[in-house]
Amino acid sequence: MARPKADLPPAEAVRALVDASGQLAVRVTPGARVEALELSQGRLLAKVRAKPEDGKANAAVRDLLAAALGLAPSRVDLLRGATSREKLFRVA
Template identity: 45%
Template sequence: MGEGAPKPYRVHDGGVDVFVRLTPKSARDAVEGVEVADDGRAHLKARVRAVPEKGKANQALVKLVAKALGVPASTVEIVSGDTARLKTLRIAGNPDVLIAALQELSSAAEQALSRQ
């Protein structure tokens, strides 16, 4: 995430909102970095093994993001896109710490993908 690049998050009082594109029924659970859509908006790309039935994929996404950022799952909630691929997650906590974790996560995911 360069300085001028769109960010996959928005800071708010008490945390950040993270924009995510979720792919359910994947072969693995993973965050695969940041993607910029045709409309110029950025989002984290995430995959989960869970199926999109009865909220299973959403629950898996919350756990995946919480673990990846090192925060309790109870601090992560889906605030929009419950039944859509594009979702907004609200993560409670210190915005500076969360942004640093998001940047580290994005860099690590993109480096891992480039080695494949």
């Protein structure tokens, strides 16, 4: 059985959260039942199925952000928060 598509907000809404220097703050919930990006109180919340081991959850969040923004995953870099739920990404 194929996995359902991730629930993503409009790309314009996600781009609005990127600051002038191209940074995007994200709060992550690893090990979730579904993959989704949510906008809540002006913050971006990411839910990914991957477990937080060996960088798998970080890679899943990067891929989810890239899909939401319509970019290649190589254009989204993790700047800070490799072991934290609060992460900071650079969007190129």
